[in-house]
Amino acid sequence: MEFKDYVRIVLSHWVGVVLLAVVGVLAAAGYNATQPKVYQASATGLVSVGNSKNASTSSINDSLARNLVTSYVSIAKSSNVADRVSRFPDFAGSGLPDSSGALAGDISVDQPVDTVLLTINARASSPERAVLLADLWVKALADEVGDIAGTPEPSTLSSEEVKQIKGPHIVTLSQATGGSLVLPRTNLNLLIGLLLGLILGFGYAMIRHQFDRRLRSSEEVEKRFGHPVIGMIASSSQMRAEDGRALTLAVAGPAGASSASTAEGFRKLRTNLAYMDVDDPPRVIVVTSPKQSDGKSTVAANLAAAIAIGGQPVTLIDGDLRRPTVADSLAMVDGAGLTDVLVGRVKAAEVIQDHPDIPGLQVMASGAIPPNPSELLGSKTMQSLIRELSKDAMVIIDAPPLLPVTDAAVLTRSADGAIVVVSYGGTLDTELSAALGNISAVHGRTLGIVFNRMRRTATSGFYGGDYYRYEYKPDAGRRKNKARRPKEQPATKA
Structure with missing residues (x-):
């Protein structure tokens, strides 16, 4: 490992390192207090x-x-x-x-x-x-x-x-x-205690790193699993929906220091998808995760919004027929939806809703929860529906997690690929390995992996919330000029 790898390991476990250093100093202070002068x-x-x-x-x-x-x-x-x-x-x-x-x-x-x-x-x-x-x-x-x-x-x-x-x-x-x-040598003993504490802390960090299976490094993920990390989404308060309130999309919400890097992460994810296959970019994408609470639904909603804001029509489908959340989080009508279309009760055009604030973004709710979600999602009717919708717009499908159920793996057979969302410092390597194995088992395609809830200091890819928000303050009496972010060019339509 290089020096920067050791630094990263120590910073990942800095709390334990600091505590052991403090323990070393306190032990030295106790030794000084008990020794005769x-x-x-x-x-x-x-x-x-x-x-x-x-x-x-x-x-x-x-x-x-x-x-x-x-x-x-x-x-x-x-x-x-x-x-x-x-x-x-x-x-x-x-x-x-x-x-x-x-x-x-x-x-x-x-x-x-x-x-x-x-x-x-x-x-x-x-x-x-x-x-x-x-x-x-x-x-x-x-x-x-x-x-x-x-x-x-x-x-x-x-x-x-x-x-x-x-x-x-x-x-x-x-x-x-x-x-x-002359005895005890208080300052020397305190210094020795601090150094021993830091050495123990470094050893603790290395041991924790060896036994810690949580994913924190994009380089490690790409090297071990052979799939690219195509997105890094910074943690933000706008990425969590409060009870009874709609989710504020980071890419369309009010600008702030906590949301700027998050929104930029989704724009980079959109760009990476556009350049993934220039001649035939993916148009039907399944967004899933190894387990619950990884934030896949929030990532799917923000990715769809980012694509729509870029100028390309997109349809967001709530494919989680067990615990649907898309309609509620976007304040859409949660009535008839995907399941009603699949059983032939209604046509797709009758249940697709336009997002009130983002032109080009359409949403299809899940509809009633069926007793056989996997069979419905793997049906020929579902495949036909996806093909029909993808003619006029990109299709983003919010799918259930891969480990508890097979729904997401089944959906990948009808899609151009899947994006697997993992929690930074929360998802285990064994969980990601099993999730990717479930996709491979049905001959599905993994487009890439998205790190969600990243710390702002965890990667140099984030500029911070103030990169596009700064003021030039000239001499007193002159009007303040505010630099504005240049308008983003719309994505090329496939």
Whole structure:
């Protein structure tokens, strides 16, 4: 997979990724809250072997001090120094550990390269204790070195007396001050928690992608099923009919940011159908879906309206004889209809209704619900009716879903092909596979697949509602000029 595929997968499951990242940060914050606070203070000692005004003697002393300082690092970590620390008067009641091993474990010694310095780093549960331990440790180390070298212990002498010591000894160069918090490393832990959360989130997204069978990619559909995706319809409030109210057609409704991309999707679908076979474009099209609630009836109505607005007459037939919705959604008379024509009660011209707002769009309702829908839709009378109607106009048939019943598959034998509507992020690959298999089983033709209820950010094919609606605002006092969308050229009649 390419980088953009990983990005798409993460964006598809961004909620889980964000939640796991938040969990990682919260876990790190909880870890920080439960860990004891540790403070560190540092004091520095200088290794000296005595003062001399002679240059050569001073050089020798400096070389000797450099040789001695490395060995003093080991002495500084010894238990003898720890025992000396515990015997200082200031140690009593300080709250520091009584054990020599515990004290030594709180100490680290640094010896900067090419220097005669020793830095004692002491850690404790409070800044004050860390400062005290660092200072006492330097003093104890100086006494231990003096005892080993046979020189006086500096802690028992005044500062002037310390300067007069002849022989190796350690002088306190700087006392510890402050005491900074070193553990827990709150910021680092929070960053690690965030990174681990993001890594877990990425893994979650990849696992979900592997096991998620919902269709979200047109490229994946075309590659797996061998049929083109000929339409991508953006989700819009106008694509849902409220109870008791007629459906507002997206291609003919009021312009708005939420409907512009939806209407453009139907226009692209109309154009794709027109160029599907230039010499013999399909004139009888069945619109169906794998299961209920995929929006096939709404797609059929808007597609028929888009074709009529383009200048080509079209007849929309409600071929769903089990749960008809076309007449109600378009506010048409739901009386006699298709079933009455098929049983010979009336003629087709008597039940076809003109849409009041869209010239060129005619609608045939379903009529009474029969006990044998499949037999009626597969009858020779139905085939004759479709041939007769297709002479003067394109025929769009809203058919039942493919998986529950066989009606739509039966209709495809009398049509030039079928459009299968799937819900973006809702239809499973197994459902589409079974639906396409039902069409192939009766030797029907699948014209293409339409993704319905697409998110606006799911494809770059949508320009957004403001592409054709913008204003040019010149200087104050001039009249506003509004750019209008150029009038669309009518589709070529077959």
